[in-house]
Every structure is written in C-alpha cells, then in structure tokens.
Amino acid sequence: MIAVKNLRKSFGNLTVLDDLTFNLDKGGIYAILGPNGSGKTTFLKTILGMVLPDKGTVFFDQVDISTSHDYRKKLGYLPQIARFPDNITVSELIYMIIDIRQVPAQPEPLVELFGLKPFLDKKLGNLSGGTRQKVNIVLTFMFDTSVLILDEPTAGLDPVSLIKLKELIANAKQQGKIILITSHIMNLVEELADQIIFLLEGEIHFHGSLNELKEKTKERDLEHAIASLLQS
Numbered sequence: 001m002i003a004v005k006n007l008r009k010s011f012g013n014l015t016v017l018d019d020l021t022f023n024l025d026k027g028g029i030y031a032i033l034g035p036n037g038s039g040k041t042t043f044l045k046t047i048l049g050m051v052l053p054d055k056g057t058v059f060f061d062q063v064d065i066s067t068s069h070d071y072r073k074k075l076g077y078l079p080q081i082a083r084f085p086d087n088i089t090v091s092e093l094i095y096m097i098i099d100i101r102q103v104p105a106q107p108e109p110l111v112e113l114f115g116l117k118p119f120l121d122k123k124l125g126n127l128s129g130g131t132r133q134k135v136n137i138v139l140t141f142m143f144d145t146s147v148l149i150l151d152e153p154t155a156g157l158d159p160v161s162l163i164k165l166k167e168l169i170a171n172a173k174q175q176g177k178i179i180l181i182t183s184h185i186m187n188l189v190e191e192l193a194d195q196i197i198f199l200l201e202g203e204i205h206f207h208g209s210l211n212e213l214k215e216k217t218k219e220r221d222l223e224h225a226i227a228s229l230l231q232s
Contacts, residue, residue, distance in 0.1 A: 001025060001146070001178055002047065007056035009042055009202075016042045017053070018202035027176035029169065031189045033226060034199035040182050041080070043199070044149055047180075048077060060147075073103055076145040080152040080182075082136045086125025090116065090135055093124065097139050107142040113164055114138065129156040141168050148172055150181045154188060166192065190222040198229055205229055 007020040016039045024030060032040050045051040047058055049065060049072060057064050060071040084093055098105045111117060114134040119127065127135070133156045140148065150169070154162055169192060172179055183189050189196070196213050198206040206213055206229060210222060217228035 001061055003059040003062075005057050005059070007043075007046065007053050007058065009039075009046065009051060009053050016202050017046070020056070020202075020204060022197070022204065022207055024178055024180075027173060027178055028194040029173055029179045029181060029192050030195045030197060031193035032180055032182050032197050032199065033189065035230065037201075038199040039202040040199055041151065044151060044180065044182070048072070048075065048149065073101065074146045076140045076143055076148045078136055078140040078148075078150045078153050080155065082132070082139075084124055087123055089121050089123055090127075091120040093135065094138065094142070098142075101143065103143055105142040106144075107138055110138040110142055114161060130158060130161070133157055134161060137165060137168070141172075146177055148177060148179045150179065152183055153181065154183065154185060186221075186223040186226065196222075198226065200229070 002024040004023070005021050007017050008015070009017040020043065032043065034040050042051055046053055047065075049069065052066075057066070059065070060074070063071065065071055088096070094107050098107070111120070114137065116131070116134055116138065119131060119135075124132065124135070137153070140150070148169075153165060157165060166188075169179055169181075173194075181189070181192070190210060193210060195209060196206060197204060198213075206216065208216075213222070213225045214220070217225040219225040219228050
C-alpha cells in the first residue's frame with residue numbers, strides 16, 4: 001500500500017533521508033525507531049506531503065503522492081505536538097476538523113471512551129496536556145482511514161487512557177490498517193509492533209520483525225537490541 005523508492009532529503013548540508021527504499025504492502029503495526037535526528041519525523045512528514053523530497057518517490061496504492069492530494073483522506077495523523085488555537089472549544093475543534101476534511105467521522109464513541117464529555121465546551125487553552133492528547137486521539141481515530149501515523153502517541157496519557165489507546169491501535173490492526181508509530185517507550189513498541197524500521201543518520205539499518213532483530217543482535221529485549229545497533 002505504501003512504497004518508498006530512493007527517498008532523499010537534505011536541509012542545507014545535512015542529509016536527513018539518504019536513499020530510503022522499502023515497501024509496506026500489508027496491514028500491521030510498523031515502529032519507526034531511531035535516535036533524535038535520525039530522520040523519523042522528516043520521513044513521516046514526507047508521507048503526509050508536508051515535506052517535499054529532493055529525490056525519490058512515495059507511492060500510496062501505487063499512485064505517486066506528488067501527483068494528487070486525494071490520498072490524504074485515507075490518512076490519520078497524530079502529531080507529537082498538535083497546535084490548535086487556545087480560544088476555541090473542544091467541540092468547535094472536532095467539528096472544524098470534520099468540516100475541513102469533508103469525510104464521514106464518528107467522534108462520539110471516542111469522546112465517550114476517553115471521558116471527554118465534560119470538556120466539550122472547554123477552551124483548549126484551559127485543558128491539561130493529558131486531556132489535550134485525548135482530544136488529539138479523537139481527531140485521529142474518528143475517521144475511517146486505511147493508514148494511521150502516530151508520532152509519540154502516548155505523551156501525557158494516564159495509565160487508563162494508555163490502555164484505551166492500545167486497544168484502538170489493536171482494533172485498527174485487526175481491520176487490516178497500516179499503523180506507523182514512533183515512540184521512545186521501548187516496552188510499548190515491543191508489545192505492539194509487528195515490524196521494526198530502524199533509522200540512523202537517514203539510512204535504514206534494520207527492517208524486520210522483533211524476533212529477527214533479537215536474533216541479529218543476540219539480545220534479549222528491544223531496548224538492548226536497539227543499543228546494540230547504535231554501537232555497531
């Protein structure tokens with residue numbers, strides 16, 4: 001469904017993506033991992049059309065994404081830091097996003113799931129960071145998209161909300177969706193991910209299952225396996 005071919009991006013003299021090539025041709029949870037500055041966010045923003053590559057192509061359902069924006073309707077995106085006007089209410093934000101995207105949405109079950117009803121008439125500027133993150137999760141999952149891009153999705157979440165988020169991700173996987181996730185919480189990745197894509201200095205240093213990574217590095221868990229990749 002997503003094919004990346006010879007993707008390259010530089011900012012001045014800094015090469016952030018260096019000839020990336022790989023395919024994600026079936027549903028599942030793909031963890032994009034790497035240290036800060038490895039190119040993770042730039043790669044995700046390239047898929048979203050927010051960053052234009054210097055070279056290479058991203059295909060979505062065999063269509064070059066540079067030729068059409070229609071594919072974005074099939075994407076759900078949870079950014080690491082979502083910035084919205086502080087003076088609008090939660091309800092106004094939800095329906096503004098629905099109005100912008102012009103596709104069917106079901107926010108009500110998610111609002112109920114995360115206990116957001118008491119906050120619908122509250123302004124965003126008056127919400128805690130954790131409540132804002134719950135709102136962002138509603139905005140991401142209320143559309144029936146075939147691909148979900150989740151950039152550090154657990155930020156600020158309490159344990160109960162984290163469990164609910166993991167259930168949403170698991171349900172999306174069962175529906176055959178592609179979920180791209182970045183996280184610094186290795187036990188979360190180890191619990192959820194089907195495939196690991198490890199970036200270092202803009203290059204792919206590993207792409208495969210967690211078991212394959214453990215076998216390659218001879219380590220017992222993901223945290224030590226990633227450390228081994230960094231030291232190799």
